Amino acid sequence: DQQVKQNSPSLSVQEGRISILNCDYTNSMFDYFLWYKKYPAEGPTFLISISSIKDKNEDGRFTVFLNKSAKHLSLHIVPSQPGDSAVYFCAASEESGGSNYKLTFGKGTLLTVNP
Amino acid sequence: DSGVTQTPKHLITATGQRVTLRCSPRSGDLSVYWYQQSLDQGLQFLIHYYNGEERAKGNILERFSAQQFPDLHSELNLSSLELGDSALYFCASKAVFDYGYTFGSGTRLTVV
Numbered sequence: 001d002q003q004v005k006q007n008s009p010s011l012s013v014q015e016g017r018i019s020i021l022n023c024d025y026t027n028s029m030f031d032y033f034l035w036y037k038k039y040p041a042e043g044p045t046f047l048i049s050i051s052s053i054k055d056k057n058e059d060g061r062f063t064v065f066l067n068k069s070a071k072h073l074s075l076h077i078v079p080s081q082p083g084d085s086a087v088y089f090c091a092a093s094e095e096s097g098g099s100n101y102k103l104t105f106g107k108g109t110l111l112t113v114n115p
Numbered sequence: 116d117s118g119v120t121q122t123p124k125h126l127i128t129a130t131g132q133r134v135t136l137r138c139s140p141r142s143g144d145l146s147v148y149w150y151q152q153s154l155d156q157g158l159q160f161l162i163h164y165y166n167g168e169e170r171a172k173g174n175i176l177e178r179f180s181a182q183q184f185p186d187l188h189s190e191l192n193l194s195s196l197e198l199g200d201s202a203l204y205f206c207a208s209k210a211v212f213d214y215g216y217t218f219g220s221g222t223r224l225t226v227v
Contacts, residue, residue: 006157034215043117043205043218044158089158093214101146101209102171103216107157 003027004092006106014114019077021109023090026071030092034103035064035075038087047088048075080113087111118142121206121219129227133194136222140187140208147189148216149181152203164189196226
């Protein structure tokens with residue numbers, strides 16, 4: 001049973017446009033959500049996160065929105081740049097910090113930004 | 116450089132063999148996590164160690180085992196290897212009060 005779902009395996013957008021990556025979760029105990037970005041032959045790197053007490057978090061071109069009632073979050077990238085082309089993983093946890101902390105990841109969405 | 120070191124970067128071995136993957140966490144991080152990324156499977160959680168103790172197990176096969184040593188480095192042992200074990204294996208570490216992991220660059224295992 002997949003608790004974190006990224007239903008779009010891939011997304012293609014034009015440079016300068018908005019990229020919207022979606023993520024759904026089923027575990028209502030999740031209280032912290034993160035997005036990771038992964039380039040080929042590299043490990044995932046942290047991009048942006050949001051706590052369940054918020055509905056929006058912004059960092060430069062990246063904004064994450066959380067809709068708890070729908071158990072849905074999205075990552076917006078504006079404007080998209082070719083260097084944003086990568087696999088994006090959504091992740092969630094049900095315990096904030098601590099020694100038993102564990103992230104559950106989605107399968108990822110491959111974003112391609114075309115020049 | 117993320118600070119998490121994984122060796123080797125690439126490993127090619129035959130079916131039935133045993134291999135050991137090594138991970139050195141970021142300085143000061145007590146938690147080490149192992150994940151497997153197979154084609155179309157995303158990042159599958161294998162096991163979590165905190166300060167030498169096993170804290171959680173995920174979808175880890177009985178043929179696989181891990182440990183974390185007193186110096187906090189960790190090793191993932193894979194035995195009786197099968198073709199389906201070919202994957203990227205990532206190690207990640209985390210400080211106690213951080214909310215996210217820091218990943219290493221992974222070990223690509225190819226079983227032939």
